[in-house]
Amino acid sequence: MTEMNGVQHDPSEETAELMQRDLERLAARADEPSIRVQELVKAKIQPFDQQSHDQMIKSVDQLATDWVSQLEHSRQNNKAVEQLVLERAAKLRHDITVLHVLGAAARAEAARGDEVNSKLAQEIDKLGEDRAA
Secondary structure (H helix, E strand, O other): OHHHHOOOOOHHHHHHHHHHHHHHHHHHHHHOOOOOOOOOOOOOOOOOOHHHHHHHHHHHHHHHHHHHHHHHHHHHHHHHHHHHHHHHHHHHHHHHHHHHHHHHHHHHHHHHHHHHHHHHHHHHHHHHHHHHO
């Protein structure tokens, strides 16, 4: 197979060579000084003016009002959902009670029907015995 494809290549040797070359490059870069950019920011010595102060206060007040409004809206939604849950739970309890009562009535009716059938069977057996005798 080597004759057809040429020289056999070992991938582990290539990986080792690449790793060695990368390590040498990193070592060469470590000796170079790194370039850093620093921004020069001038400090503003003057405080902000009254108009800026008023605008910031107004913005904070508006933000607080918006948040409180959203919280109130959320509270109203939660109360509505709570009420729906309570209503549905009450309806479910009622439906379960109705099903229980209907089941008990059906069981009682089935027992009564079995009793009536048993008595009818006994009466028919007696009539059959009386005719046979």
